[in-house]
Amino acid sequence: xxxxxxxxxxxxxxxxxxxxxxxxxxxxxxxxxxxxxxxxxxxxxxxxxxxxxxxxxxxxxxxxxxxxxxxxxxxxxxxxxxxxxxxxxxxxxxxxxxxxxxxxxxx
Amino acid sequence: xxxxxxxxxxxxxxxxxxxxxxxxxxxxxxxxxxxxxxxxxxxxxxxxxxxxxxxxxxxxxxxxxxxxxxxxxxxxxxxxxxxxxxxxxxxxxxxxxxxxxxxxxxxxxxxxxxx
Numbered sequence: 001x002x003x004x005x006x007x008x009x010x011x012x013x014x015x016x017x018x019x020x021x022x023x024x025x026x027x028x029x030x031x032x033x034x035x036x037x038x039x040x041x042x043x044x045x046x047x048x049x050x051x052x053x054x055x056x057x058x059x060x061x062x063x064x065x066x067x068x069x070x071x072x073x074x075x076x077x078x079x080x081x082x083x084x085x086x087x088x089x090x091x092x093x094x095x096x097x098x099x100x101x102x103x104x105x106x107x
Numbered sequence: 108x109x110x111x112x113x114x115x116x117x118x119x120x121x122x123x124x125x126x127x128x129x130x131x132x133x134x135x136x137x138x139x140x141x142x143x144x145x146x147x148x149x150x151x152x153x154x155x156x157x158x159x160x161x162x163x164x165x166x167x168x169x170x171x172x173x174x175x176x177x178x179x180x181x182x183x184x185x186x187x188x189x190x191x192x193x194x195x196x197x198x199x200x201x202x203x204x205x206x207x208x209x210x211x212x213x214x215x216x217x218x219x220x221x222x
Contacts, residue, residue: 034209036209043204043212043213044152044202045212046208046210087151087152089152089154089209091207094168095168096142096168097154098153099151100150100151101150101152
């Protein structure tokens with residue numbers, strides 16, 4: 001199985017900060033990665049498709065990038081509504097596998 | 108409007124089975140896969156498997172083979188997941204999610220395994 005190593009597991013940032021969350025893939029997954037946002041008690045919401053493409057309706061402060069086997073989700077200027085858990089998912093190979101998640105809190 | 112409506116919370120005894128449903132509307136059911144996922148409290152999400160709405164073809168995470176059985180009823184545009192021989196390790200929230208893009212999700216259903 002492909003392992004997705006996500007970091008950090010949790011973080012606290014101030015409003016307006018630039019925030020970056022990373023997933024590292026244990027094997028080549030190309031750009032076959034989705035980033036999700038999940039708020040408490042809710043279902044995950046796709047934010048970024050194919051590693052770098054913004055999903056419909058997602059604010060432009062969110063972006064995705066790739067450097068080799070490292071995939072990043074960046075929030076350029078943190079807003080209060082961004083407090084949530086974030087997950088990455090690789091869909092290059094079965095079984096599909098998620099990162100361990102990042103809990104983002106607002107200072 | 109695409110909707111995935113999951114059945115209600117379940118409290119089941121160890122060793123028992125439970126059947127979860129995911130009733131869909133707003134799109135052509137037979138044109139999409141449906142995935143099922145597991146999320147234990149405070150833990151990461153696990154992909155259980157998927158099923159194609161058109162012919163019921165399935166793919167499973169090896170970890171869940173023998174535990175989960177996926178089926179569909181095209182006439183009602185509903186996907187089902189049977190969980191068998193339940194233990195405390197099966198207590199979790201279970202989601203259905205559409206297609207390879209996971210663009211639409213059910214609201215999740217809490218399954219609690221307890222005597």
